Amino acid sequence: MGGNAFRSNLAPSAFPRLPTAVYSALKARIQPLLEELYTHVGVPREAPEKEDHGDLDFVVCLPRRSITNTNTPRVNVPHDIVAAAIGAKHCNPMDGNRTSNFAVPIIQNEWEELGHEAQEVTARMGAGEEGIFYQIDVNVCESEDEWDRRIFVNSYGDLNMILGLITKNAGLHFSNKGLKYPDVPHPPIVLSESFDDILKFFGWSMDEWRKGFETHMACYEWATSTRYFNPSHFRTRGPGIKTRKPDRTMYSGFLEWAGTLSQDRAHTNYTNGEAATGEMPDAREDALDFFGKRPKLVERRAEVRRRELLKASFSGSRVRDWTDLGNFWPGVKKIMDGVRERFGGEENVAIFLDEEGEEKLRGVVLEVQARLEIWPMSTAGVGVGETSKEDIGEKSMEKSNV
Template structure:
């Protein structure tokens, strides 16, 4: 069956799969209505060879109400004549259940399919009405709309491109091209799909022209220099598990497996490998291409310095050097602050670590303890020994 947004209010049988002719007719009917609320209204390019549809997806942005705020969900519900709505605030996807008028599919050549859908709904769930699930995703601006429009176009193509990028140590999604940067958030390379496509060596004009078959999609995306059939992976660490309904994605993976088998059997795998970059080479290439290498390297240096500080100057080590007890946390802080102030903060500590190692820091710690007159509190066993 179709969409699942209304599982709490409607049985699955109430949302039948939609034949292509019906899908395009409903899309043509609802698009002008949404255009009275938003200046930009579109649906992502449909997957090639798609037999039917589960729902209708609209991408919208730039409200026409003259206000900077959101278009109220009830206004969209009224406009679409939707019986039910699952509203989501902000730049997210809201779902609307639009009633299928009895006999609506007949003039489009699908009377029998509608009759069968109604029979199943009645017999299975005593459900008399059928609905289309209409999803409306509100984009924050035109730039976000362009990215989501691209990434959701032609079925699983965006996910396939993301898989190719992931194989090269990059992350591609509806928010652009990035470099994974643990423990930081992913490092942004570009949010422009034109730039990203150019980097991946794929023609935007060819993408706009469309694809008649999934085979055309596979062959086109495989022309990217980033596509590496020898090292290609779709499972394992770093790869997300894909939902079973992503059949086009699974078919692409199988298609690549066949390419790999052919390379091995023909003895040409090693030669193909020489013409591609490994992950680290690709990441460095991308950073230079987008002019982000200096910024990325600076962040890495900052992270490395923080790690050295945590390792060479921390509460555990200072406590051991000064023989402070666990309850003397105030004294511990005073000593550490005194050291920082005396050597010029973290840069000074790093310099001492570079020149003299932890022994150099330890000297400053003990000097700070003496200057502040901090005394180590007697441990319980020490107190018992003294009393005895």
């Protein structure tokens, strides 16, 4: 509901719900004003079947240079200029890539010509001395790409939440930053930031999206047209799933609708017209190939395996045992540093270990020990029954085939 951003100086009652006709007229009036300040200005598509509105959200980017009057790039137009342009009386300013809130007074009898005189009168009766206002939010983006993405994800009410739930069930993550491949405990792999490509992968028609949805059901059917939606295995609660909120009626409606779909409908969706296999397509595997990210995952897996091998086979305790150095840790460290130097870094040690095995690495360690002449303390006359210099050299020659 509009007005929540101004609780410190205006009562929520100062921001009445806006009938659709009033909302549309306000958008038509304010958008050209903002277009004089920003290169890109848009309003996300409204939720279908919505009878009234709490506020008006604009998504903008790239201030016009003639407005900022500087060669230094700015993310947002100064707030006082925006407020003056749209006639705002109050402002909650947020610099940079953020959303600022503006309160624009509703002129007396402004709604009369739109057929909502009674609603305006009622709203004024419940407000304070300052009168009633429109809340206009200006969401500033850093780039045109981000602007495109924000327009998309904020359109059609809860549709983005529904898409997020469908992609999560498919093992992927969708947000205003694009599509990602979760790879716990490692960072996710970014599959794509292009919504055109993402929609193409899932089979969601952008042409239908642009045409618009007049009902919640139209949104539901569009979202579930992907072959990666299977109601028979669809989770609506549990780890990582957002809980439904009372005010999210569109999202709640989808959860209930998805739960009532028959197995026949599920089968039709995930085969997508192809020969029935009885198996759900693997979106994670398909996405790696579609977006060309499989080599990245393969390399990551190789790196993880090498790190694990390195931790297990090239540790201080393992090198100590190989070299019979006991608790002479400074000597162990010098030998390990010598091995790293020989291979040109620890990463190459890991590659050698992965390709040649632990026994050959042990031979290299003993060769480096002999070259550095770092011996057990018994060779200096301390201790009994430990390995001699000659034994160390023999072990090195026997064990190493490098």
